[in-house]
Amino acid sequence: xxxxxxxxxxxxxxxxxxxASRHGEWVIxxxxxxxxxxxxxxxxxxxxxxxxxxxxxxxxPPTFLPEGPTTDAFATFFGSVPFWAQLTxxxxxxxxxxxxxLTVSALAGYAFARLRFPGxxxxxxxxxxxxxxxSQLFLIGxxxxxxxxxxxxxxxxxxxxxxxxxxxxxxxxxxxMSIPAGFEEAxxxxxxxxxxxxxxxxxxxxxxxxxxxxxxxxxxxxxxxLWPLIVTPRGDKRPLTxxxxxxxxxxxxxxxxxxAGALVASLPLILIFLVLQRQFFSGIASSGxxx
Amino acid sequence: MxxxxxxxxxxxxxRRRGGGLLPAPGWGYLMIAPALVGLVALYVWxxxxxxxxxxxxxxxxxxxxxxxxxxxxxxxxxxxxxxALRNSALYTAIxxxxxxxxxxxAALIEQVGRGRALYRVLFFLPVVTLxxxxxxxxxxxxxxxxxxxxxxxxxVGVPGQYWVADATFTIYAVGVVGIWMSLGINLIILxxxxxxxxxxxxxxxxxxxxxxxxxxxxxxxxxLSPSVFLVTVLTVISALQMFDLIFVMLRSVNNTAxxxxxxxxxxxxxxxxxxxxxxxxAAIAIVLLMVIMAATILQFRLQRRWVFYD
Numbered sequence: 001x002x003x004x005x006x007x008x009x010x011x012x013x014x015x016x017x018x019x020a021s022r023h024g025e026w027v028i029x030x031x032x033x034x035x036x037x038x039x040x041x042x043x044x045x046x047x048x049x050x051x052x053x054x055x056x057x058x059x060x061p062p063t064f065l066p067e068g069p070t071t072d073a074f075a076t077f078f079g080s081v082p083f084w085a086q087l088t089x090x091x092x093x094x095x096x097x098x099x100x101x102l103t104v105s106a107l108a109g110y111a112f113a114r115l116r117f118p119g120x121x122x123x124x125x126x127x128x129x130x131x132x133x134x135s136q137l138f139l140i141g142x143x144x145x146x147x148x149x150x151x152x153x154x155x156x157x158x159x160x161x162x163x164x165x166x167x168x169x170x171x172x173x174x175x176x177m178s179i180p181a182g183f184e185e186a187x188x189x190x191x192x193x194x195x196x197x198x199x200x201x202x203x204x205x206x207x208x209x210x211x212x213x214x215x216x217x218x219x220x221x222x223x224x225x226l227w228p229l230i231v232t233p234r235g236d237k238r239p240l241t242x243x244x245x246x247x248x249x250x251x252x253x254x255x256x257x258x259x260a261g262a263l264v265a266s267l268p269l270i271l272i273f274l275v276l277q278r279q280f281f282s283g284i285a286s287s288g289x290x291x
Numbered sequence: 292m293x294x295x296x297x298x299x300x301x302x303x304x305x306r307r308r309g310g311g312l313l314p315a316p317g318w319g320y321l322m323i324a325p326a327l328v329g330l331v332a333l334y335v336w337x338x339x340x341x342x343x344x345x346x347x348x349x350x351x352x353x354x355x356x357x358x359x360x361x362x363x364x365x366x367x368x369x370x371x372x373x374x375a376l377r378n379s380a381l382y383t384a385i386x387x388x389x390x391x392x393x394x395x396x397a398a399l400i401e402q403v404g405r406g407r408a409l410y411r412v413l414f415f416l417p418v419v420t421l422x423x424x425x426x427x428x429x430x431x432x433x434x435x436x437x438x439x440x441x442x443x444x445x446x447v448g449v450p451g452q453y454w455v456a457d458a459t460f461t462i463y464a465v466g467v468v469g470i471w472m473s474l475g476i477n478l479i480i481l482x483x484x485x486x487x488x489x490x491x492x493x494x495x496x497x498x499x500x501x502x503x504x505x506x507x508x509x510x511x512x513x514x515l516s517p518s519v520f521l522v523t524v525l526t527v528i529s530a531l532q533m534f535d536l537i538f539v540m541l542r543s544v545n546n547t548a549x550x551x552x553x554x555x556x557x558x559x560x561x562x563x564x565x566x567x568x569x570x571x572x573a574a575i576a577i578v579l580l581m582v583i584m585a586a587t588i589l590q591f592r593l594q595r596r597w598v599f600y601d
Contacts, residue, residue, distance in 0.1 A: 028399050029406065035396060036413045039471065043416065045439055046428045058437045061445075108326035116312040117319030123327065130334050134532050134583055136556055137576045140344065140569055141337020164329030184313070194318040223422055225535045226556075230564050244423045245539055252543070255431045262424035273419040277412065280419070284476055285483040 049259045050074070057255045073256035074264075080250070081243060081261065087268075090239040093158040093228075094221040100163030101217045102210055109172025110198050114184065124173075127166040139230060146231050157231040158239060162221060168213055171286065175209035176202060212283030215276055222269045240265040344573035351567040362574035372575070374551060375558040376582070378462050382554060383530035383586075385466030386473065390523055393477035398511055400478065401485045411482075415475035422472065426539035429468045430455055433540070455540050458551035465536045465552075473529070477522045484518025485511070513599040520590070520598045527586050531579065532556050555579050 049057050050073050051066040077083070111117070112124050142161050151157040179202065187197040203210075225241045232238045238246075244265050251257050273280055345362055349355035366372050400410050417425060432439045433454035441451030454464040492510050501509065512519075534556040541549040553561070555575060563572025 025403060028402050032396070032399055032403065032406075032410055036410060039414055039417065039474070042425065042428050042432060042471075043420075045432060049431065058434075060437050060442070062437065062439060062442050104325045104329060107322040111319045111322035114313060115316075115319040115322070116314040117316035120319065123323065126335070127326070127330060130330065130338075132584070132587075133334075133338060134528070134576075134579055136532065136559055137341050137580055138334055138337040139341075140563055140573060140576070141340035142333055143564075144340065145332060145337070160329075161333045164326060164333055166330070166334075169326055188313075194313065194315050198322075219419065225423055225538065226560060229560075241421060241423045244421065244427070248427065248539065248543065253434075258427050259431065262421070262427045266420045266424045269419050269421070270416070273415070274412070277408075277415075280415070281411070281479050284418075284479045 046259045046263060050256055050263060052256055054254050054256055058253065073260035076251075076254070076257045077247075077260045077264065081247060083240075083243075083261075083264065085236075086238055086240045086243040086265075089155060089158070089237050090222060090241075091268075092155045093239060094218050096155065096159035097162045097221045098214050098217050100159060101165060101168050102214060104163055105165070105168030105172045105213065106203065106206070106210065107198075108169045109174075110176050110202060112169065113173045113176035114202070115194070127169055131166040131170065136226075139227070142227075143230055151231075153232050153234045153237045155237060158224075158228055158237075159221070161227065162217070162224070165217075168217070171209060171213055172206065174286075175206040179205050208279075208282065209286075211276075211279045212286060215272075215279040216283040218272065219269065219280075341573045341576050344570050345577045347570045347573075349569040349573075355570060358570070362570050363578075365571065366574050366578065371553070371558065372578075375553045375555045378552060379531055379533070379554045379556075379582075381462050382466050382469065382533055383527055385463065386469050386526050386530040387523065389470035389474060390477065390519065390526060392470070393474055393481055393522065394512075394515070394519060396474070397478050397481035397485060398507060400482065411475075411478070414478050417472045418475040422535040423539050425468065425472060426536050429464075430540045433464055453548075456546055456548050458548040461541060461548050461552040465533075465540060468536055468540070469530065469533065473526065477526070480522050480525075481515065481518050484515050488514045516598045517600060520594050524587060524590055527590065528583055531583050531586065534560065555582070 048064065048066060051069045051071065052063070053068065053070055053072065056063055056067060108127075112120065138161070146152060146157045146160070151160070183201055183205070184197055187201045192200070223241065224239075225245065228239050228242045229245075232242060244261055247258060247261050344355065346357060346359060347355035348358045348361070396414070400407055403410070435441065435451060435453030435456055438451075438454070440454065444451055452460055454460045488511065492514075493506055496506055496510060533554050537549075537552060537554055537557050538560075541552055543549075556579065559572050559575040559579065562568045562575060
């Protein structure tokens with residue numbers, strides 16, 4: 001799937017020469033630019049507000065450019081929020097969840113795609129059935145398990161449920177199924193066992209799918225609010241989402257500070273996206289977004 | 292062997308034949324073991340727990356007592372529940388308006404040569420920004436006293452409103468943000484669908500004298516309909532589960548509009564994890580499942596009338 005998209009993108013690029021020369025393209029650019037401006041406007045407004053004083057930000061009519069540019073908002077934010085602690089929590093939960101999810105999904109995906117064992121279809125059906133159930137249905141029971149294992153207010157509590165996703169297993173299974181059987185047979189003739197074949201032959205071939213899955217998992221992990229809200233009752237080990245949501249109670253209408261917090265908390269994932277655009281796009285295209 | 296490597300992987304063949312499957316029960320079970328343990332402990336069991344609790348009265352501490360369908364009958368007589376259901380339905384309907392918008396924009400993006408990558412990135416930015424963060428930004432823009440939106444509206448003579456503090460407008464205001472946030476995802480899925488449409492169809496119809504608009508309705512839309520269907524189904528499923536936007540944009544000490552703007556999942560969160568009435572919360576979650584299933588089944592039924600598979 002990933003490869004298909006990348007390939008078609010490439011051929012499209014080749015076809016662009018003729019498309020670009022068509023007249024009337026500027027009309028399309030005008031429409032798209034207008035739409036893009038609307039899409040980006042909230043971010044621009046956020047950036048401008050950060051450098052205003054609170055008084056200026058709540059002034060009517062509003063000023064466009066900051067009249068007396070100040071970085072007080074950042075100072076207030078970093079001075080009153082345990083940002084680095086929350087960032088560490090968010091990042092560790094993300095890394096743990098991604099590693100866990102890739103391991104679990106790759107192993108199970110390979111077994112479902114390539115190995116024959118009794119109950120294989122039934123078990124796979126069970127996994128797929130779970131895909132269709134909204135995640136809220138699991139929250140009460142997941143909360144109890146995390147609590148009973150004394151894991152409330154810990155990083156593993158944030159990461160563990162997300163490691164097991166039927167979607168990840170499904171995605172990896174599809175990737176393994178698209179590899180011609182000849183590769184495995186060759187490895188077997190060379191005397192490699194299933195584990196060696198899996199690790200040295202098959203896994204390297206599904207790297208694009210794993211990258212896409214890693215990127216999607218990062219996105220879910222970074223953005224998640226409801227689950228962290230539930231499993232961090234004591235308040236330490238809160239990720240950025242929960243911290244940011246709480247900021248509002250603390251600063252009410254100090255919008256420059258709120259905007260600064262919103263920016264700083266979003267920036268890491270935006271940067272990752274700008275670097276790994278292709279993985280984001282192919283992950284979404286092959287999946288539809290569902291966590 | 293060499294042809295295998297050179298030719299694109301043929302999924303059909305390996306799937307149909309199933310002959311490449313290695314009979315290795317031991318390895319099979321070993322490799323799915325982590326997934327299976329996690330699935331049973333964190334998904335199947337919790338699902339059964341929720342189902343069971345929906346028939347119980349569960350106090351904050353201690354075991355629950357079986358009360359039959361009491362939670363469900365309470366739910367049916369609860370105005371708050373119906374309100375939440377209406378709000379979620381309205382929000383979902385608003386988000387569906389974003390689908391035609393996404394189709395047009397995706398088709399336009401495919402048309403341009405230069406700048407396509409830039410448009411994709413710009414439209415995708417809201418997807419990779421923390422929902423909590425964008426909610427805060429929009430809350431500021433929607434502010435009734437000094438928000439940007441009211442200022443812009445005042446320039447064209449439209450009176451300002453308390454968009455997130457007046458229950459008349461809250462769901463619409465949140466819905467606009469929802470469309471804005473999900474547009475990037477829809478564009479990517481639809482873009483992949485558009486790229487799968489064979490170019491020679493357009494070339495042939497150009498020779499027959501068909502204009503771009505005609506091509507859009509006669510070729511693009513029918514051939515894109517499976518992707519449109521996927522986007523529609525995903526939109527409905529995720530819209531019915533909306534939580535973050537309400538939580539961040541409407542929740543504050545003195546926002547009375549929140550009471551009338553709760554969605555099903557917000558109500559569930561509040562009952563199960565703030566008031567710790569888990570039996571009632573569980574019943575809400577089960578109803579949510581049934582609503583989503585009904586909506587999805589309905590869409591699969593309806594797809595026969597408008598989705599074109601070749």
